[in-house]
Amino acid sequence: MMLEIKFNKRFDWKELPPISEIEAGASRLAKGITVGETLFFREHGVKSEAEYKRRAIAEGLISKHSHVGWNSWEETAKNIEFIYSELKRRGSYITRFGFILDWVMGVPAAYRDKLPKGTGLILNTPEEWAALGQIVPVQPHMSDHMIGSPNALENTVFALNAGVTSIGNVSHYFTYEYPGVELEYERTVNSLTAFMLMGKVEGTIVHSNMDDGFGNQFRDLASITGWAMMERYLVEDMLGARMAFAYGNLFSDPMGRIIIHSVMEKLNKHHTPGTMIFGNTVDYGLDYQRNYGALASFSLADAIFQRHTPTGHAVASVPVTEAVRIPTAQEIVDGHLTVDMMIEKSKFMAPFINWERVNAERDLYIFCGKIFFERMMNALDDLGVDINHPGEIFAALKAIGPRQLEDNFGAGEKTTSGERLPVRPTDMIKNLNSKKDQALARFGEIEAELSGEKVLVGSTDIHDYGKEIVKAILTKAGATVFDLGNYVTPEEVVDTLIETEAKAVALSTYNGIALSYAKELTEKMRESGTEATLILGGQLNENMEGGSLAVDVTEELRALGVNCDNDMDKIISVVKSIYAA
Numbered sequence: 001m002m003l004e005i006k007f008n009k010r011f012d013w014k015e016l017p018p019i020s021e022i023e024a025g026a027s028r029l030a031k032g033i034t035v036g037e038t039l040f041f042r043e044h045g046v047k048s049e050a051e052y053k054r055r056a057i058a059e060g061l062i063s064k065h066s067h068v069g070w071n072s073w074e075e076t077a078k079n080i081e082f083i084y085s086e087l088k089r090r091g092s093y094i095t096r097f098g099f100i101l102d103w104v105m106g107v108p109a110a111y112r113d114k115l116p117k118g119t120g121l122i123l124n125t126p127e128e129w130a131a132l133g134q135i136v137p138v139q140p141h142m143s144d145h146m147i148g149s150p151n152a153l154e155n156t157v158f159a160l161n162a163g164v165t166s167i168g169n170v171s172h173y174f175t176y177e178y179p180g181v182e183l184e185y186e187r188t189v190n191s192l193t194a195f196m197l198m199g200k201v202e203g204t205i206v207h208s209n210m211d212d213g214f215g216n217q218f219r220d221l222a223s224i225t226g227w228a229m230m231e232r233y234l235v236e237d238m239l240g241a242r243m244a245f246a247y248g249n250l251f252s253d254p255m256g257r258i259i260i261h262s263v264m265e266k267l268n269k270h271h272t273p274g275t276m277i278f279g280n281t282v283d284y285g286l287d288y289q290r291n292y293g294a295l296a297s298f299s300l301a302d303a304i305f306q307r308h309t310p311t312g313h314a315v316a317s318v319p320v321t322e323a324v325r326i327p328t329a330q331e332i333v334d335g336h337l338t339v340d341m342m343i344e345k346s347k348f349m350a351p352f353i354n355w356e357r358v359n360a361e362r363d364l365y366i367f368c369g370k371i372f373f374e375r376m377m378n379a380l381d382d383l384g385v386d387i388n389h390p391g392e393i394f395a396a397l398k399a400i401g402p403r404q405l406e407d408n409f410g411a412g413e414k415t416t417s418g419e420r421l422p423v424r425p426t427d428m429i430k431n432l433n434s435k436k437d438q439a440l441a442r443f444g445e446i447e448a449e450l451s452g453e454k455v456l457v458g459s460t461d462i463h464d465y466g467k468e469i470v471k472a473i474l475t476k477a478g479a480t481v482f483d484l485g486n487y488v489t490p491e492e493v494v495d496t497l498i499e500t501e502a503k504a505v506a507l508s509t510y511n512g513i514a515l516s517y518a519k520e521l522t523e524k525m526r527e528s529g530t531e532a533t534l535i536l537g538g539q540l541n542e543n544m545e546g547g548s549l550a551v552d553v554t555e556e557l558r559a560l561g562v563n564c565d566n567d568m569d570k571i572i573s574v575v576k577s578i579y580a581a
Contacts, residue, residue: 003379003382003383003408005379005383005400005404005408006400006404007396007399007400008398008399008400008401009399010182010184010185010395010398010399011184011185011188011395013188013385013391013392013395013396014386014392015185016185016188016189016389016391016392016395017189018389019192019238019388019389019390019391022189022192022193022196022391023196025193026193026194026196026197026199026200027200029153029157029193029197030197030200030201033157033160033161033197033201034161035047035048035160035161035163035165035201035203036130036133036160036161036162036163036164037133037163038132038133038134038137038139038140038162038163038164039133039134039135039136039137039138040052040133040137040138040139041133041139041163042137043137044137047202047203048165048202048203048204049096049139049141049165049166049203049205049273050165050166050203050204050205050242050272050273050312051203052139053273053274053312054273054312056095056312057273057310057311057312060310062303062306062307062310062314062315062343063095063096063276063312063313063314063315064093064094064095064096064314064315064316064317064336064339064343065094065095065096065097065098065141065275065276065314065315065316065317066083066094066096066097066098066316066317066332066335066336067097067098067100067316068080068083068097068098068099068100068332069100069119069120069121069326070121070326071102071117071118071119071120071121071122071543071550072121073121073123073124073128073131076099076121077131077135079329080097080135080136080138080329081135081136082329082330082333083329083332083333083336084136084137084138085136086329086330086333087333087336087337090333090337092333092336092337092340094138094336095138095139095314096138096139096140096141096166096276096314097138097139097140097141098140098141098142098143098276099121099132099140099141099142100120100121100144101120101121101122101123101142101144101145101146101155102117102118102119102120102121102122102145103115103118103120103144103145103176103178103511104117104118104122105120105121105122105123105145105149105151105155106144106145106146106149106150106151106155106176106178107149107150107151107178107181107183108150108151108154108183111150111178111181111183114180114181115178115179115180115181116513116516116517116520117513117516117543118511118512118513118543119326119511119512119541119542119543119550120144120145120512123158126158126161129158129159129161129162130161130162131162132159132162132163132164133162133163133164139166140162140163140164141164141166141167141207141275141276142155142159142164142166142167142168143167143168143169143172143207143209143246144169144172145172145176146159146167146168146169146172147167147168147169147170147172147173147191147194147195147198147206148168148169148170148171148172148173148174148176148187148191149172149173149176149178149187149190149191150178150181150183150184150186150187150190151190152187152190152191152193152194153190153191153193153194153197154190156194156197156198157197160197160198160201160204165201165203165204165205166204166205166207166244166275167194167198167204167205167206167207168206168207168208168209168246168275169207169208169209169212169213170206170207170208170213170231170234170235170243171208171209171210171211171212171213171214171215171231172212172213173187173188173191173213173394173398174213174214174397174398175212175213175214175216175217175462175486176212176462177486177487179487179488179489180489184395188391188394188395189391191394192239192390192391192394195235195239195240195241196239196240196241198241198242199239199240199241199242200240204241204242205242205243205244205272205273205275206235206241206242206243206244207243207244207245207246207275208231208235208243208244208245208246209245209246209247209249209278210224210227210228210245210246210247211246211247211248211249211250211278212462213227214227214402214405215227215228215247215250216250216462217402217403218402218406218426219406219420219422219425219426220406220410220411220412220420220422220423220424220425220426221256221260221365221422221423221424221425221426222364222365222368222369222371222372222410222411222412222422222423222424223369223372223405223406223410223411223422224260224369224426225263225267225365225366225368225369225372226368226369226370226371226372226373226376226411227369227372227373228245228263228264228267228369229267229369229370229372229373230373230376230377230397231243231245232267233373234390234393234394236270238390238393239390242270242272243272244268244272244273244274244275244312244313245264245274246274246275246276246277246278246313247260247261247264247277247278248277248278248279248280248298248302248316249278249279249280249281249282250280250282250426250427251280251282251298251427252280252282252283252294252298252427253427254297254298254300254301255301255358256427257277257280257298257301257302257305258301258304258305258353258358259358259361259362259365260365261277261302261305261309261311261313262305262309262358262359262362263362263365263366263369265309265311266362266366267366268311273311273312273313274311274312274313274314275313275314276313276314276315276316277302277313277314277315277316278316278318279295279298279299279316279317279318279322280294280297280298280318281318281322281323282427282465284318284320284322284323285323286323286324288320288321291320291321291322291323292320292338295317295318295320295335295338295339296338296341296342299315299316299317299338299339299342299343300342300345300346300349302315302316303315303339303342303343303346304346304349304350304353306346307346307347307350308350308353308355315339315342315343316339317332317335317336317338317339318335319331319332319334319335320334320335324539325539325541325550325552326541326550361424364423364424365423365424368411368412368423369411371411372406372409372410372411375408375409375410376397376405376409379408379409380393380396380397383396406420407419407420411423435469436468436469436472439469439472439473439568439569440472440473440476442569443473443476443477443569443572446473446476446477446478446572447476447477447478448477448478449477449478449572449576450474450477450478450479450572450575450576450579451478451479452478452480453478453479453480453503453504453575453576453579454479454480454481454482454500454501454502454503454504455474455479455480455481455482455502455504455505455506455575456481456482456484456493456496456497456500456502456504456505456506456532457470457471457474457481457482457483457484457505457506457507458483458484458485458486458488458492458493458505458507458508459485459486459487459488459507459508459509459510459538460487460488460507460508460509460510460511460513460517461486461487461509461510461511462486462487464485464486464508465508466508466537466538466568467483467506467507467508469568470506470508470537470568470571471483473568473571473572474506474571474572474575477572477575479575482496482500482502484496488507490517490520490521490524491524493505493507493521493524493525494521494524494525494528494530497525497528497530497532498528498530502532503531503532503533503578503579504532504533504535504574504575504578504579505521505532505533505534505535506535506537506571506575507534507535507536507537508536508537508538509536509537509538509539509540510538510539512539512541512542512543512550513542514536514538514539514540514541514542514553514557515542515553515556515557516542518534518536518557518560518562519560521534522534522560522561522562533561533562533563533578534560534561534562534563535562535563535565535571535574535575536557536562536563536564536566537565537566537567537568538566540552540553540554540557540564540566541553554566
């Protein structure tokens with residue numbers, strides 16, 4: 001039977017250079033790479049993070065990690081020096097910092113004026129890149145807007161020269177977008193070259209955070225396992241690098257974290273040391289005390305697994321303010337002190353976990369994941385994709401998308417509607433369904449509240465958790481909902497408003513561009529003569545001129561006529577009032 005697959009094809013992947021040509025370019029670049037010596041390398045007498053991790057594993061040391069995201073170099077340097085010094089003063093430690101680059105860093109410099117600046121770090125000179133590892137003896141890690149972005153190769157070269165030896169993010173190739181900048185061919189060639197370059201530089205680790213990619217959108221843990229097999233096959237078997245997976249943002253069940261960690265290590269045939277385990281941010285909300293409970297539960301589980309099967313993955317601290325704003329340096333310190341206690345207590349609990357049951361679940365995921373992997377590979381071959389060219393596979397998988405991949409090739413049973421029943425549902429699906437049920441229960445009988453009204457929904461970035469709940473509420477209330485998906489551009493919103501004649505737009509935003517986005521959208525609506533009300537939810541913040549941290553821009557948004565209630569319990573009454581007006 002002929003497969004009915006719809007491709008969202010961004011370029012003709014048959015025009016990609018032969019892989020031998022890409023490898024020749026990577027070999028030439030590798031000759032000019034000298035991995036820099038960071039203060040961390042000097043202090044520990046190592047030449048790479050992988051070398052340090054192997055030593056730490058042998059000595060029973062558990063690494064610790066924090067992501068940092070201040071937008072100026074001066075603020076970044078000041079804060080990481082404070083974090084390092086304060087933790088040392090308190091008898092604690094930190095092994096690695098993940099530097100969050102701004103999304104403009106993901107495109108070549110010539111294209112950066114097409115993107116509004118976000119809240120991340122912008123490195124303007126080679127000297128600033130080189131200084132990343134020279135502030136304190138904590139190893140830098142780079143993942144956001146690195147490999148997988150249109151500027152993958154340049155950023156990877158700068159990072160290696162600065163002494164950064166764990167670089168990601170494979171998953172970003174599939175999901176991170178740069179609206180208004182269409183460089184998909186360049187993104188593919190640059191990423192392939194960067195992967196092959198990493199494979200030729202000793203001690204490097206290619207990093208992939210499953211939660212940032214298709215893993216975020218699959219509904220089945222077996223699919224996530226099969227996808228990990230796919231990424232590892234592409235990066236290791238086809239491109240010659242060594243890789244490690246990160247995960248955890250979307251895993252709220254502590255035992256589920258232990259199981260998925262066991263799965264990923266079983267697939268790690270080269271025993272490459274891990275990068276980090278991300279903290280569970282699904283359970284984080286506005287109640288900081290509850291957030292402390294979430295921090296304790298996930299870090300304890302992660303430490304327990306490192307006691308039982310040390311993989312080198314650093315346990316991450318997520319400050320309790322993460323869901324509200326960019327945390328302060330002191331809040332990062334406070335989080336690490338909580339994690340220290342969890343690491344200490346984990347040694348008492350690890351021996352009493354039912355590891356036989358964990359291994360049985362692990363083996364089920366791997367068995368079903370292999371089915372998904374093999375079905376994807378066979379289908380690509382049938383669809384005319386050259387499965388001997390990793391670039392064609394990367395591009396074709398992205399063009400197919402996670403929903404079609406899982407529905408057509410997943411391991412679970414297929415329903416009459418064509419969807420796959422999960423072998424084991426993800427925490428994301430379980431939590432999302434639970435939140436939807438809770439939200440809908442609060443409303444009661446609302447079936448005809450918005451009958452006939454049209455509402456556009458979407459997200460300005462990859463984070464669409466809240467958008468999905470709002471969509472469910474609006475749909476139950478009888479509204480006609482047009483879901484624009486993720487990375488929605490102002491142009492897409494205006495075009496859809498003209499097409500549908502909707503009067504309400506509900507958008508989720510988390511990437512620190514709330515005000516810039518709203519200004520551009522309202523201006524384009526004015527130019528087109530479109531009349532509609534914009535409802536914004538999520539993190540309504542942005543870096544203002546001269547500031548080092550994102551600040552709340554609610555009042556500025558209201559001055560533009562934007563609804564900033566940021567409360568999904570009000571969404572029905574807000575839409576009602578828009579149409580009543």
